[in-house]
Amino acid sequence: MPDTNPPARDPQGLAHARELQGHLTWLDSFSGAALAVLATASGIYTYLGVSSLLDDTGAMSFFAASAYSIAVSVGIFVFWSYLMRLLPAMRTAGAKLKLMGAMALGSLAIIAMSSWLNAAALAGSAAVEQHLAQTVQEYQQALEQAHDTAVSAQALERDVTRVRQSFEDLSEQEAAGDLSGLAGRGAVFRVLRQKAEELAALETQIQAQAPLIEAAFDEGNAILSRMRALIVEPGAVEARSVAFSEDAVRLAGLVSTLRQLSVAPLVDRAAEDLSASVVLPELDASGVAGQNAQQSTISSVLQVLALRAASLEEAAEQVLARPAAPEVLYTPISSADAVILYAGNFVPSWAGAIAIDLLPAVLVLILMVTQSAIRTGRGDIPAEDTLTLAELRSALHAMREMEALDRPAAAPAPAAPIAPEPPASPEAEPENIRALPPHPSVRSTDG
Helix, strand or coil, rough: CCCCCCCCCCCHHHHHHHHHHHHHHHHHHHHHHHHHHHHHHHHHHHHHHHHHHHCCCCHHHHHHHHHHHHHHHHHHHHHHHHHHHHHHCCCCCHHHHHHHHHHHHHHHHHHHHHHHHHHHHHHHHHHHHHHHHHHHHHHHHHHHHHHHHHHHHHCCCHHHHHHHHHHHHHHHHHHHHCCCCCCCHHHHHHHHHHHHHHHHHHHHHHHHHHHHHHHHHHHHHHHHHHHHHHHHHHCCCCHHHHHHHHHHHHHHHHHHHHHHCHHHHEEEEHHHHHHHHHCCCCCCCCCCHHHHHHHHHHHHHHHHHHHHHHHHHHHHHHHHHHCCCCCCCCCCCCHHHHHHHCHHEEEEHHHHHHHHHEEEEEEEEHHHHHHHHHHHHCCCCCHHHCCCCCHHHHHHHHHHHHHHHHCCCCCCCCCCCCCCCCCCHHCCCCHHHHCCCCCCCCCCCCC
């Protein structure tokens, strides 16, 4: 036997459902306008972001940026309008999950086509300035590193002076006859003086590099000061970037000059040549014993020369082993690219740019929860039991109109016959009519 019991009714739940439905009806009256405002605002910032990417400033660029921003505004409005209507109306979990997947995919598309341009409009200039500041820091590190390497190479002058002084002292001893036993300026003396003069020339060359290094370093610091001033200077960042790039080229040239002014490679080559290229003079002693003494002394001098050269070469290689100054190249960058490159420094701007596009997602979720609460409050009550008094009146009025249209038209009733009036008797004529005289045109029939 079929169950004839009526479904359970929850008056409180039904009242709550009606209350929520009334709120939704009121909110729906301006939700479309609010969504249109959000879409328009996103389109405006998208226009600013697109304009920063276009090199041309003519009419075609204006129309291109306008068309793109309008398309973005329409797309955002239509996309969220679909979801605000359809997703809360879904009753099954599978349908909801599918539409939520579509919402996630559409949100990614909105971020790709709009949000990053909105972020470029919000923080584009600041991001470009951040790029300039980062470039100045890189140039400063390169300049200081090149200067430190050059100054460290200048310190090799002390090693060169020490070796030169040792050869000069040995030559003086040879002149006094303390080395080979033969006083005078013979073959041994000439070998020692030859290497002392080579080291003295190297020492002079090292000393000549010092003022050039300091001048290049001072000029580089002056350029860095101008570049820092350009970063904080008011005005359009594009114009400042042009002057910044010019200073960057000059600074890159100074860093390269400082690398070339380092004397470490020169000292390293001189140390290799110190023992490898020795011009041995002719032994000039008068006797065989003297020549043997000269030869023995020259051999000892060559050994000392090899030791001094190895020591000098090791000092030069320590300078050469220092990391070279990096090659810094300033690359102009657009505001949109700068926002992406330095996204970590502009999290609030990114959050605002994304929120203005994805805020309707929160409204969609609110509608989902509210519609679910309404359906829960109504339960399994038939639709006719949820009608309000106004809805009942409208339904009855519509039903009466439908019945009136379906009722066949009635035939018109026959008209009632009109009875003829009885002839009037002379006695019944009014007194005033009888008293009227006859008309002159009427002839009397009497004799």
